[in-house]
Amino acid sequence: MRTALITGGGRGIGAAISKKLAKDGYRILLTYCNSSKPAEMVVDEIRDSGIDAVAVNCDVTDPREVALLATHPWVSEKIDALVLNHGRYDRIDAKDLDIEHLRRTMSTNFDGAFLIWDSVKNHLTDSARICVIGSQLGTRGSTHGADYSASKAALEVWAKSLAMKLGPEGKRVNIVAPGFVDTDILAGDSDEKRAIRIEEVPLKRIGTPEDIAHTVSFLLSEKSAYITGVVVNVNGGLYLP
Ligand code: NDP
Numbered sequence: 229m230r231t232a233l234i235t236g237g238g239r240g241i242g243a244a245i246s247k248k249l250a251k252d253g254y255r256i257l258l259t260y261c262n263s264s265k266p267a268e269m270v271v272d273e274i275r276d277s278g279i280d281a282v283a284v285n286c287d288v289t290d291p292r293e294v295a296l297l298a299t300h301p302w303v304s305e306k307i308d309a310l311v312l313n314h315g316r317y318d319r320i321d322a323k324d325l326d327i328e329h330l331r332r333t334m335s336t337n338f339d340g341a342f343l344i345w346d347s348v349k350n351h352l353t354d355s356a357r358i359c360v361i362g363s364q365l366g367t368r369g370s371t372h373g374a375d376y377s378a379s380k381a382a383l384e385v386w387a388k389s390l391a392m393k394l395g396p397e398g399k400r401v402n403i404v405a406p407g408f409v410d411t412d413i414l415a416g417d418s419d420e421k422r423a424i425r426i427e428e429v430p431l432k433r434i435g436t437p438e439d440i441a442h443t444v445s446f447l448l449s450e451k452s453a454y455i456t457g458v459v460v461n462v463n464g465g466l467y468l469p
Contacts (some may be wrong), residue, residue: 229280232448234258235344236314238267238283240411241361244437245311246281248445250274254309256281257302260289261314288314288340298347306353309448312341312383313361315376317413322374330375336381344381344388355398357448359389361440362405362459364467380405384459391457400456402447407463409435430465 232249235241239259246258247270254275260267260283267283274281286297297303316336320329341360352358365373366380384403391401408414408425414434417425426432443462446452461467 230254230308231302231305231422232256232309232311233344234304234311234313235288235340235349235366236260237311238270238451239263240413241406241409241437241440242311242313244441245268245444246270246315247274247280248438248441249309249311249448250277250279250281251296252445252449253279255302255308257280257284257300258282259284259286259288259297259314261286289310290342291343294340294343297344298351303348303351306355307348307351308356310345310348310356310358311361311444311448312344312354312358314340315361315363315380317363317373317376318373319372322371325375333375334379334382337344337376340388341383352399357399358387358390358394358401359444359447360384360401361444362387362403364405364461364463367407367459368467387433395456400447400452402452402456403459404440404443404447405459405461405463406440407435407461407466409437409440411415411437428466429463433464435462435464 233240234246237246238260245378246256246462271281271283284297286293362384363380366379366384370377387401387403440462
């Protein structure tokens with residue numbers, strides 16, 4: 229059976245990706261950091277559908293925890309699909325950003341993705357597919373999240389570099405850049421703020437985690453066999469570069 233590893237796969241967009249890839253026939257190895265209960269619920273739901281799944285606690289900023297994840301038997305048995313989905317976004321005013329916070333964001337969003345990749349890169353199948361969850365803010369920038377935008381921009385360019393390097397080996401790497409998606413990241417919005425966001429989006433709705441999961445599923449499938457190194461914007465037309 230094929231194996232998919234999804235970081236932050238226990239809630240939000242990551243949970244939708246875990247469930248969709250289970251439907252696609254992967255057994256699911258998902259990681260969580262602080263939220264064990266939602267992660268276990270996702271695992272239970274997937275197992276109830278007859279697909280194997282397991283949740284592993286792994287703070288991507290801690291090299292020891294990442295190294296431990298790499299010793300999981302399903303990793304040794306080779307990974308077919310790697311989804312680097314974890315992320316933090318703290319909405320700090322660009323003028324108030326300090327170096328500690330910048331380091332914390334980079335350490336999670338960028339270094340964490342690198343550490344995971346580095347620890348499993350020798351356990352990928354020959355035709356492995358990697359999908360990195362970026363953000364529209366990684367291209368556009370942000371007044372409240374300059375650190376987040378910088379981390380996502382770094383992720384995108386790093387992923388494109390991997391796509392170039394791994395292409396000749398038969399491995400593909402792509403990036404999904406979501407717009408506004410209904411998860412805890414937007415949970416603090418007032419009704420007014422939400423209405424403003426919806427008004428901004430040409431398709432006139434906030435995205436769902438499933439909108440992102442379906443795109444990830446496509447990029448990991450044979451249907452996208454000739455696509456690598458691209459950024460797919462899934463944002464209802466919000467930002468058309
Ligand atoms: P959530 O805040 O709902 O989920 C974030 C996920 O990242 C959680 O699973 C969390 O795990 C995990 N995570 C955070 N810090 C760490 C860490 N140090 N180590 C391991 N895992 C960690 O966000 P979303 O589901 O919305 O976001 C998923 C991805 O999509 C992120 O990369 C985000 O930047 C991106 N994105 C989201 C958008 C949106 O509007 N929602 C827009 C654009 C991009 P735990 O809960 O266990 O700590």
